[in-house]
Amino acid sequence: MEEIRLGDVVKMRKTHPCGSDDWTVIRIGADIKIKCLGCARIVMMDRADFVKRRKKVLTQGPIPEAETLRKMTELP
Ligand SMILES: [Zn+2]
Numbered sequence: 001m002e003e004i005r006l007g008d009v010v011k012m013r014k015t016h017p018c019g020s021d022d023w024t025v026i027r028i029g030a031d032i033k034i035k036c037l038g039c040a041r042i043v044m045m046d047r048a049d050f051v052k053r054r055k056k057v058l059t060q061g062p063i064p065e066a067e068t069l070r071k072m073t074e075l076p
Contacts, residue, residue, distance in 0.1 A: 003060075004051075005062075008020055008061045011057075012034075023037060024052060031045070
């Protein structure tokens with residue numbers, strides 16, 4: 001499985017209209033939410049779509065994806 005971590009800074013294949021193609025991952029799970037580093041616009045897409053559109057991981061987030069997902073599903 002492709003690793004997607006919270007806080008990943010990624011380069012997308014398509015340049016955003018604001019001129020930036022760098023984004024940061026702000027939510028993971030079945031749906032992925034990313035924020036444009038140029039204009040702060042937030043976009044949500046499903047996992048497969050994200051992996052397809054992602055060109056490169058520039059900086060990897062600090063916490064392994066499995067650990068973040070486990071915390072998200074833990075009961076309080
Ligand atoms: Zn933008």
